[in-house]
Amino acid sequence: MLHSPQSDDGRGLALQVEGLRLSYPMADGRELAVLDIPAWRLPAGAAIGIAGASGSGKTSLLHLLAGIERPTAGRVRWGGTDITALSESARDRWRRLHVGLVFQDFHLIPGMSAEENVLMPAWLDHVRAPGRLTARAAELIAQVGLNDQRRQPVARMSRGQQQRVALARALLRDPAIILADEPTASLDRDGAGRVGNLLLDLAGRSGATLIVISHDQDLLARLPRQVKLEAGRSLAP
Amino acid sequence: MNPLPLIRAEGRSALPFAAVFILVLALAIALGVAAAALERSVRKGSAAAADDFDLVVGAPGSSADLVLASVYLRPAALPLLPGSLLARLPGDAGVAWAAPIGFGDNWRGRPIVGTTADLVTLGGRRTLAEGRAFAARTEAVVGAKVPLAIGATLKPQHGAGHGNPIIPRHQDHDDEDDDADHAHGDAAYTVVGRLPPQNNPWDHAILVPIEMVWALHGLTDGHAADDGRIGPPFDGAAVAGVPAILIKPRAVADAYGLRARLRSEGQLALFPAELLVELHRLLGGIGTLVGAITLATQVLVFVSVLLAVVVALAARRRRLALLRALGASRGFIFLLIWGELLGLLGFAGLLGLGLGALLAWGLATIGSASSGVGLPVAVGWPEILRVAVLVALGAALAIVPGWLGFRRPVAADLRG
Numbered sequence: 342m343l344h345s346p347q348s349d350d351g352r353g354l355a356l357q358v359e360g361l362r363l364s365y366p367m368a369d370g371r372e373l374a375v376l377d378i379p380a381w382r383l384p385a386g387a388a389i390g391i392a393g394a395s396g397s398g399k400t401s402l403l404h405l406l407a408g409i410e411r412p413t414a415g416r417v418r419w420g421g422t423d424i425t426a427l428s429e430s431a432r433d434r435w436r437r438l439h440v441g442l443v444f445q446d447f448h449l450i451p452g453m454s455a456e457e458n459v460l461m462p463a464w465l466d467h468v469r470a471p472g473r474l475t476a477r478a479a480e481l482i483a484q485v486g487l488n489d490q491r492r493q494p495v496a497r498m499s500r501g502q503q504q505r506v507a508l509a510r511a512l513l514r515d516p517a518i519i520l521a522d523e524p525t526a527s528l529d530r531d532g533a534g535r536v537g538n539l540l541l542d543l544a545g546r547s548g549a550t551l552i553v554i555s556h557d558q559d560l561l562a563r564l565p566r567q568v569k570l571e572a573g574r575s576l577a578p
Numbered sequence: 579m580n581p582l583p584l585i586r587a588e589g590r591s592a593l594p595f596a597a598v599f600i601l602v603l604a605l606a607i608a609l610g611v612a613a614a615a616l617e618r619s620v621r622k623g624s625a626a627a628a629d630d631f632d633l634v635v636g637a638p639g640s641s642a643d644l645v646l647a648s649v650y651l652r653p654a655a656l657p658l659l660p661g662s663l664l665a666r667l668p669g670d671a672g673v674a675w676a677a678p679i680g681f682g683d684n685w686r687g688r689p690i691v692g693t694t695a696d697l698v699t700l701g702g703r704r705t706l707a708e709g710r711a712f713a714a715r716t717e718a719v720v721g722a723k724v725p726l727a728i729g730a731t732l733k734p735q736h737g738a739g740h741g742n743p744i745i746p747r748h749q750d751h752d753d754e755d756d757d758a759d760h761a762h763g764d765a766a767y768t769v770v771g772r773l774p775p776q777n778n779p780w781d782h783a784i785l786v787p788i789e790m791v792w793a794l795h796g797l798t799d800g801h802a803a804d805d806g807r808i809g810p811p812f813d814g815a816a817v818a819g820v821p822a823i824l825i826k827p828r829a830v831a832d833a834y835g836l837r838a839r840l841r842s843e844g845q846l847a848l849f850p851a852e853l854l855v856e857l858h859r860l861l862g863g864i865g866t867l868v869g870a871i872t873l874a875t876q877v878l879v880f881v882s883v884l885l886a887v888v889v890a891l892a893a894r895r896r897r898l899a900l901l902r903a904l905g906a907s908r909g910f911i912f913l914l915i916w917g918e919l920l921g922l923l924g925f926a927g928l929l930g931l932g933l934g935a936l937l938a939w940g941l942a943t944i945g946s947a948s949s950g951v952g953l954p955v956a957v958g959w960p961e962i963l964r965v966a967v968l969v970a971l972g973a974a975l976a977i978v979p980g981w982l983g984f985r986r987p988v989a990a991d992l993r994g
């Protein structure tokens with residue numbers, strides 16, 4: 342196996358970024374440098390908020406950390422695994438097992454109930470969700486307070502409820518890494534507060550390494566550490 | 579991995595689109611199935627109708643008219659054979675039996691066919707469903723679907739069934755010229771027998787002694803002595819003419835010998851089966867053409883549906899990217915798209931088979947009602963195979979959208 346499994350004591354994975362650069366070719370032939378991070382480290386189980394102006398490269402960074410996108414140069418190491426060196430299929434598998442993602446727009450499957458959405462990642466591996474995962478799904482649905490709505494189609498849920506479903510889905514496999522991209526940005530104040538609480542609470546309980554991108558000062562303030570991304574360059578506190 | 583829950587969810591949330599896709603595909607498939615099944619059944623039905631007609635003789639003219647009039651009882655103006663032939667043939671060495679077929683009258687639109695008892699019993703081979711063959715001039719044997727019970731009487735009306743009189747005008751009574759459809763005075767037949775079902779136009783026919791038909795039309799009755807006898811032997815000099823003679827040869831060699839001899843005498847002699855082979859060759863050619871056209875139509879429908887799917891794929895690229903972000907492999911994405919299409923095709927194939935069977939059955943029912951030829955329509959293995967091939971072709975074509983979905987850039991698609 343190319344990558345190390347999640348640490349046995351249930352804590353998250355440590356992050357080690359080196360010489361990370363991402364650039365896109367522009368129409369005039371020059372390169373648009375989106376990210377340039379010489380070095381960045383996070384201990385296992387850390388929880389950190391990343392702020393930054395629109396277009397500063399926060400989403401791009403998240404994609405690189407999740408192995409969704411490949412950097413132009415540099416390395417991303419999680420635990421002992423250099424995910425930039427993995428093949429595409431190995432990265433898919435690594436991400437499936439280790440990363441929980443939460444997006445601004447929830448990205449739920451509209452034809453499915455809340456319960457099915459939470460269980461959906463199980464079907465990426467299994468023909469039938471194993472009992473361990475169905476039990477975990479039920480537990481998570483209860484924790485995000487949707488027990489009564491678990492059979493309801495997500496298309497008929499409020500935005501706050503939908504994001505809670507998405508949160509439960511991200512946590513189904515007890516990932517060692519939780520990455521959230523503006524998880525509260527499309528919610529009202531109450532919804533944002535509730536989702537924020539749940540995110541921090543559940544991540545804290547699981548011991549996963551948590552990275553939250555946000556403009557939401559309330560949410561950022563409750564994370565133990567915050568950094569600011571400026572034009573894709575410094576990750577200064 | 580198991581893309582089925584996703585396929586189901588996708589189907590649920592896109593139900594109207596999926597239903598329209600399935601319906602359009604199913605209709606295209608149904609047309610092909612119906613065309614193929616009908617072609618087969620017309621072929622079978624027309625051949626079965628000609629089974630009992632070994633060798634048919636007529637005066638020189640159209641061979642199609644001869645077969646249509648004698649085998650299928652379709653009205654046609656046939657030239658007449660000389661009476662000497664009818665007198666001679668039944669006694670010929672190679673002939674088991676020979677029976678004249680004469681037209682001219684009808685009963686409520688059903689053709690009255692003048693012939694001999696040999697045609698009724700096919701020379702003793704056919705047992706009647708009810709009663710017996712006619713033994714006197716005023717007796718009749720009816721087809722299976724003629725609504726007359728044994729013992730009932732019927733008054734013949736002038737004019738062959740299905741409209742046009744077959745017997746040429748100059749042979750009519752002068753006093754009947756103005757009114758082609760009025761009864762022959764008080765003449766009447768009594769039903770003495772009923773044929774078993776044939777699934778062909780003979781089910782609607784009424785078979786009577788040809789002597790009576792001649793007599794009703796004021797012609798000599800085929801026999802020298804005026805003693806009311808019916809059936810062979812005939813006296814050639816007393817037969818004015820006969821439109822067709824059906825011959826049952828003793829053996830295959832006799833059949834070819836007789837045909838050759840009759841042809842050398844200048845008559846039209848043919849095996850209806852042979853003509854049908856010609857017809858079916860033509861029909862087969864048309865069938866192949868129709869088959870090719872329907873197949874092309876189906877392929878076009880498939881391709882346009884697939885194009886629509888590819889377009890729909892663009893709209894779904896965020897959802898597919900999400901699945902990749904959650905860790906779905908490329909194979910999973912491929913299976914998802916391909917499986918969805920296969921599901922659509924499968925449903926459409928089954929529905930198309932069902933609709934096609936229904937359509938073929940409906941058309942065959944209409945067709946046999948109007949022609950009298952039983953069309954044994956059945957959707958069978960040829961049609962199932964045809965649909966299977968089509969679905970397999972669709973599944974092969976569906977690799978393209980599957981592959982396109984598989985290759986999408988995840989990060990870019992995730993941004994929307």
Ligand SMILES: Nc1ncnc2c1ncn2[C@@H]1O[C@H](COP(=O)(O)OP(=O)(O)OP(=O)(O)O)[C@@H](O)[C@H]1O
Binds near residue numbers: 375397400402990
């Ligand atoms: N596929 C791409 N091709 C070219 N440029 C891109 C591409 N993806 C992102 N960019 C550019 O990279 C820069 C960073 O984008 P990114 O989405 O990471 O910003 P962000 O910090 O998440 O902004 P926001 O707060 O608005 O979400 C932007 O200038 C964007 O235009």
Ligand SMILES: [Mg+2]
Binds near residue numbers: 400401522
């Ligand atoms: Mg962003």
